[in-house]
Amino acid sequence: MYSEKVMDHFNHPRNVGEMENPSGVGTVGNAKCGDIMRMYLDIDDNGIIQEAKFKTFGCGAAVATSSMATELVKGKTIQEALEVTNKAVMEALDGLPPVKVHCSLLAEEAIHAALWDYAEKNGIKIEGLERPVNDISEKEEEEEY
């Protein structure tokens, strides 16, 4: 049912954890299942993503897609990171079963939420970036996730 790459990233997720003083951090909820993901990004002065970390209360597919997503955004510019869509992540993982496609949206939206936070902190506008509808960062901060 799952590709070898999905199983590998599920069993050995890359970049799990938290980050102190991230350039941007965002939390999103999955409208379909209620699972949650938080993404941290470290972005240097040239706008290159140096480090990405994630934490999730989500299923195996969410873990695998976030792990792959963090690997894909590292070393990229912000504009390039916007191209790391859930479709791109699924392709990099050799696909997901149809019932699990919604899980991959968590990773994409979490990247966008973290970039949104980065843009707000720096008073800039990122071309092509919209705040994800499932961005629950503020709510999560209040509840001390």
Ligand code: FES
């Ligand atoms: Fe919720 Fe997969 S079932 S993220």
